[in-house]
Amino acid sequence: MKLGFIGTGALTSAIVVGLKSLDGDPVSVVLSPRNEEIAAKLASRYPNTRVAADNQEVLDDCDTVMLAVRPQDAHQVLPELKFRRDHHLISLIATLSHEEIAGLTAPASRVTKALPMPMIARRLGATIIYPPDPDVTALFGGLGKVIEVESSSEFDALSVVTATYATYFKYLDTIHRWLKAHDVPDTKGRDYIAALFTALGHAPETAPEADFTHLAQDYATRGGINEQVLKELTARNVFDALAESLDGVHRRISAVGAT
Numbered sequence: 001m002k003l004g005f006i007g008t009g010a011l012t013s014a015i016v017v018g019l020k021s022l023d024g025d026p027v028s029v030v031l032s033p034r035n036e037e038i039a040a041k042l043a044s045r046y047p048n049t050r051v052a053a054d055n056q057e058v059l060d061d062c063d064t065v066m067l068a069v070r071p072q073d074a075h076q077v078l079p080e081l082k083f084r085r086d087h088h089l090i091s092l093i094a095t096l097s098h099e100e101i102a103g104l105t106a107p108a109s110r111v112t113k114a115l116p117m118p119m120i121a122r123r124l125g126a127t128i129i130y131p132p133d134p135d136v137t138a139l140f141g142g143l144g145k146v147i148e149v150e151s152s153s154e155f156d157a158l159s160v161v162t163a164t165y166a167t168y169f170k171y172l173d174t175i176h177r178w179l180k181a182h183d184v185p186d187t188k189g190r191d192y193i194a195a196l197f198t199a200l201g202h203a204p205e206t207a208p209e210a211d212f213t214h215l216a217q218d219y220a221t222r223g224g225i226n227e228q229v230l231k232e233l234t235a236r237n238v239f240d241a242l243a244e245s246l247d248g249v250h251r252r253i254s255a256v257g258a259t
């Protein structure tokens with residue numbers, strides 16, 4: 001398969017690194033020349049990976065093309081290009097709706113939205129796709145989990161989850177800072193926290209019947225220290241505040257999608 005990319009930034013780089021780690025190098029890659037440094041680095045590092053002269057050459061050379069420019073650039077970049085009816089476009093542009101992308105890329109008739117995460121470089125994490133498309137599922141399926149979504153509203157709701165990564169790391173950072181303030185060496189604290197939370201990340205798959213409420217209960221031994229922290233943060237409305245932030249992100253995503 002030959003796969004083109006319009007926009008060679010952080011996410012394209014992560015996807016290419018993931019694809020190029022697959023056995024047998026099944027996907028040839030054609031990159032747009034911007035960002036020049038990232039494109040040149042990927043092309044020199046991997047076989048069957050080349051940098052096109054411009055965005056149009058990517059489209060002319062490939063049937064399947066990922067759109068990976070920043071949302072604010074898409075309105076300028078996409079209308080300048082000539083799309084074919086038989087192009088299959090996979091838009092990674094988080095805040096542009098399926099309809100908007102279809103409008104900007106006519107007459108291309110097959111458009112799929114996909115939302116991967118940067119850990120795709122290591123073939124970890126999950127990609128949501130809308131509407132379901134067997135070829136896109138096969139492509140991302142080699143790079144982690146794929147969740148097919150039947151409606152744009154469900155896609156928007158699932159997208160909200162991706163707004164919580166930084167908060168997750170701030171949570172770990174708070175624990176790490178606390179350890180450092182209690183004279184635990186930096187690296188030792190980091191290693192300990194990373195190992196514990198990697199292990200906790202496996203809990204849902206080792207107990208597939210348990211929802212997150214039950215997992216929280218399982219780990220909150222009555223009268224124990226987990227219960228203490230959980231109760232104190234709940235009493236301070238920390239989790240209500242998180243749910244309110246999710247509402248705010250959802251309103252923002254849905255409003256953009258609706259324009």
Ligand SMILES: NC(=O)c1ccc[n+]([C@@H]2O[C@H](COP(=O)([O-])OP(=O)(O)OC[C@H]3O[C@@H](n4cnc5c(N)ncnc54)[C@H](OP(=O)(O)O)[C@@H]3O)[C@@H](O)[C@H]2O)c1
Nearest residue numbers: 007008009010011012034035068069070071077092093094
């Ligand atoms: N990063 C993520 O975790 C993530 C996750 C999900 C979805 N997304 C979506 O994926 C898209 C790309 O995100 P990103 O993080 O990869 O952003 P990024 O690192 O900023 O990459 C965007 C790339 O587009 C290039 N570009 C700018 N103008 C262009 C043009 N006229 N023609 C071709 N390329 C052009 C930029 O080049 P310059 O560097 O030279 O400006 C930049 O390298 C965004 O729409 C974002 O919403 C990102």
